Amino acid sequence: MAGKREDNVTRRHIEEKKRALARMRRRRFLRRMLALTICTVLLLLAAGGVYALIRGAEYVTQEYHEMYTGYTERRASWQGDTNPQFDGYTNILVMGLDDGADRTNTEGAKADTVLVLSLDNQSGKVRFITIPGDTWVNPSGTAKFMRMSSVYTAGGAPLMVREVNQLLGIPIHQYVALDLKAFAELIDALGGIDIYVESDMDYEDPEANLNIHLKKGYQHLDGSQVQQYLRYRSPELGDVGREQRQQRFVKALYQQVLRLETIPRLPVIAEIFRKHVKTSAEIFDSAHLANVLRHLSSDPPEGVILQGAPSLGDDTIWMPDNNGIRQQMKKLFPEAEGSSSDAS
Incomplete structure (x- = not known):
């Protein structure tokens, strides 16, 4: 009888270790998924920021170009002939x-x-x-x-x-x-x-x-x-x-x-x-x-x-x-x- 009880205890310990290892694996998997998700979000945000900067620079450049074009057109409309001399x-x-x-x-x-x-x-x-x-x-x-x-x-x-x-x-x-x-x-x-x-x-x-x-x-x-x-x-x-x-x-x-x-x-x-x-x-x-x-x-x-x-x-x-x-x-x-x- 004593031998059977010892075997039962041993099996319980083994089962508990298996469950503990399974829990650890799940936690590691969740941590990795969380880290991967955070990295993905950060990369998306960074990409969005770069895109916004590029679009912002394009907008400023376009605005400046339009302003300067308007300026040169206004000037040409009244200035008349020019002479590089x-x-x-x-x-x-x-x-x-x-x-x-x-x-x-x-x-x-x-x-x-x-x-x-x-x-x-x-x-x-x-x-x-x-x-x-x-x-x-x-x-x-x-x-x-x-x-x-x-x-x-x-x-x-x-x-x-x-x-x-x-x-x-x-x-x-x-x-x-x-x-x-x-x-x-x-x-x-x-x-x-x-x-x-x-x-x-x-x-x-x-x-x-x-x-x-x-x-x-x-x-x-x-x-x-x-x-x-x-x-x-x-x-x-x-x-x-x-x-x-x-x-x-x-x-x-x-x-x-x-x-x-x-x-x-x-x-x-x-x-x-x-x-x-x-x-x-x-x-x-x-x-x-x-x-x-x-x-x-x-x-x-x-x-x-x-x-x-x-x-x-x-x-x-x-x-x-x-x-x-x-x-x-x-x-x-x-x-x-x-x-x-x-x-x-």
Whole structure:
């Protein structure tokens, strides 16, 4: 009997060991399956993350490409002809807008002040060309001659850029357009301008909301007074005297901008530009423009008035001298050979 009991005990121990080994095998199998499942999930997540990064990069690249394509298309729509010989310059068309009454009796904003500001990218030297608003032109795509000031009314900045490009035979890389209010705010933000007023200036035109009253002598003018100074037409010199004053003003303004006290005023100036100034410059142009402006020369800018003469039939019209303009451009841009070959 004792032997049978011992055999039963032995068999129970063997059975328990077998069950214990089976449980261990099941646990190991479950642990391996769990580990395999976790690894699979992690791999799937990693693959998904890589895919998301790739798709994200593709999306960003596509977005950037679309933005740049839109930028180049917008630029091509207004810029007109380009000339690689002028890659060393940045030419900016500056337009002062006025929607008041004028002798053309046309409605809408007009480019009362038109000048081309040219920056030498290497030396930082500045050149500028004053174009009388009464310059007689025949813009492409229009059926009639008109004053340059009215070209803006007819087709805005893009048409102005193309017409100035054609008139001067030089490419226009950017444009800036600001109205009288924004102009006055900018002058006030700079702290005003010191300039010599060559004669007493008194003129009133209620219809154009124009009141000019300045005394002769060296004066410090605020934004409103600078407007009066630039818009005044003397009985003796008329528009010629007005363009000469614009030349003197640009040189005085340039010296004011270069002063150290202008630096803390830059945030206010930038805010005025952001809110009130129309410009073609976009984010793609900002680095280039900042680099050019950083190297501005301390030398006074060189300025010229567009070659031409009053019309014999109407002395309020300025007839451009095409041969004289070509010679002007060759003198202003000697490094760009053939710069005026496209002027007509």
